[in-house]
Amino acid sequence: MGLLLGSAHYLLAAVVFALLVRAVTGKKAIRRNGEPLRNPPNTLPLVGNGIQFLQPRWNLLSWFDRCQRQFGYETLALTVPTLPPGVLIHDPQNLDYVFKHEGLFTKGNFVKTRSWDLFGNGIINADGDFWKLQRKAGLSFLNTANLRVLTDVALPQYLSESVKELQSTKPNQVVDLQDIFHEITTKLMGKMAYNMEMHFSSPFSSSFDHASGCTAQRFQNPLYPLTELFFGRKFRKSVSIVKKFGLEIVSRAMEDQKAFQDEDGSKTTSFSSSSSASDKLDQISGSLIQSLLSAIPDSPSTVADAALTYLSAGRDTTGQALTWTFYLLLSHPEVLSKIRSEVDSVLSQQQQPLSSEDLPPRPGCCPSHLPSSPQSQCPTPSQSFTKPYDSTPQSPLKSAKPKQNSVLVWCLWAMQRSKLTWGKDADEFNPGRFLDSETGRLAHKSAAEFPVFYGGARTCLGRRMAEGIAVQVIPAVAYLFDFERGWGKGERRSGSSLTLPMGGGCLFL
Structure with missing residues (x-):
């Protein structure tokens, strides 16, 4: 033990010395029109913004927000001694x-x-042709026919099961809506993408959540190789469980593939009018993993990486967006009342009572309130990219001249609170900002203004799926249930993760 502590002291001393040397020798400043970019608030000598990145995640997000409030659209310099030069952008x-x-x-x-x-x-790390292969597999899975089965067959089934679970709770029993929503999205992705029965309560889910949190901390803690050496045992165990589960997905898919080939090898996704709902769901189940196997036939571990990335994207971001949406809706009953009125209007045209067996699967229910607010739709709170080349075509960034291999950072959490983009009421929960004042229809926002589904060539493939889930889940849960807040005073905050889970859950009575 003494030897271990002694080694740790030497390692820490070496790291501190390296930081000081790098800080003192300095890095070439990124300039705009010959002048260095200005520094954000709380920039310190030697360590730059390093202390900010070591803060708890909520404090870091608040700091990014403070940067945009103080400097508006101005591009700022980020400096952390152990990292390449950084640029922070806020301008859409x-x-x-x-x-x-x-x-x-x-x-x-x-x-x-x-x-x-x-x-x-996985696709989150892939570039070039390998990225294109995985994206093509995702496009094949999320085709129009499959999405129709999701909205008309799979989602009503799993949503109905969750509604029954909520209806079976006892008076004053605490319910975590975050778990409810994640159970729905986990079942959907498990069945449709991988032809497996999956549940949010499985050991895989808790292991993935822990590994995601530790991975997120790596982006904040420049000393993570050192800290994980001594405190990373649970992280390594969690990653091992996640990887094992990914290989299990691939193994099951290969067995399904072999069984299918042994039958007649002529599976089709065209549906006849006589096809039952369960037949339609069974015919497309596992289509994502089969597409990945076809695209990457010689590397099961790579297919597993791709499958796990898609599972996280399809399960976590949608479930978390629903969680934060209901957190805000239940804090603003006047908006919740409008959604219920809209559901009433749709149901009155049906002339039939609503039950858990006949939930409204139509996008006609509350499309106008779906976006809810910039504050609630931020499943991935920050992004960073590396500029690998030293040449840049004419662009808004050119005057800032980012260096080769510099890190480009933007924080969605902060951008969605910009009064320059969203107006003076940017801090208020105002779903009406997404509606055209004249027509009442959904107002278009560019991907750069509202980048929750990213943009450009890497636009989120699952946008239509996420929206299809939301326009069923939001009206059904809002209409059928009354909730009371199940925690004390104070706001909920994000837990540590690569996405945006609600720390402590969304607890209601």
């Missing part, structure tokens, strides 16, 4: 340029080295 025009020039801005080693243990060769 700059983000639009990044989206439109995907080839100039890659994930780079800064992102890949930190996310590799969890996601490996």
Whole structure:
């Protein structure tokens, strides 16, 4: 033990010395029109913004928000002694340029080295042809016919099961809506994408959540190789469980593939009018993993990485967006009342009572309130890319001249609170901001203004799926249930993760 502590002291001393040397020798400042970019608030000598990145996640998000409130759309310099030069952008025009020039801005080693243990060769780390293969598989899975089965067959079934679970609760029993929503999205992805029965309560889910939190901390803690050496045992165990589950998905899919080939090898996704709902669901179940196996036939571990990445994207982001949406809706009963009135209007035209067996699967229920607010739709709170090339075409970023291998950062959490973009009421919960004042229809917001589904070549493939889930789940749960807050005073905050889970859950009575 003494030897271990002694080694730790030497390692820590070496790291501190390296930080000081790098800080003192300095890095070439990123300039705009010959002048160095201004520093954000709380920038310190030697350590720059390093202390901010070591803060708890909620404090870091608040700091990013403070940056945009103080400097508006101005591009700022980020400095952390152990990292390449950084640029922080808030201007939608700059983000639009990044989206439109995907080839100039890659994930780079800064992102890949930190996310590799969890996601490996998954699409989140992939570039070039390998990224295209995985994206093509995702497009095949999320085709129009499959999405119709999701909205008309699978989702009503799993939503009905969750409604029955809620209806069976005892008076004053505490319910975590975050778990309810994640159970729905986990079942959907498990059945449709992988032809497996999956539940949010499985050991895989808790292991993935822990691994995701530790991976997120790597982006904040420049000393993570050292801290994980002594405190990373649970993280390594969690990653092992996640990887084992990914290989199990692939193994099951290969067995399904072999069984199918042994039958007649002529599976089809065209449905006849006589096909039952369960037949339609069974015919497309596992279509994502089968597409990945066809695209990457010689590497089960790579297919597993891709499958796990899609599972997280399809399960976590949608479930978390629903959680934060209901958190805000139940804090603003006047908006909740409008949704219920809209559901009433739709149901009155049906002339039939609503039950858990006949939930409204139509997008006609509450499309106008779906976006709810910039504050609630931020499943991935920050992004960073590396600029691998030293040349950049004419662009809004050109005057800032980012250096080769510099890190480009934007924080969706902060951008969605910008009064320059959203007006003076940006801090208020105002779903009406998404409606055209004259027509009452959904107002268009560009991907750069509202980048919750990303933009450009990497636009989120699952947007239509997420919206299809939301327009069923929101009206059904809002209409059928009355909730009371199940925690004390104070606001809910995000837990540590690569996405945006609600710390402590969304508890209601």
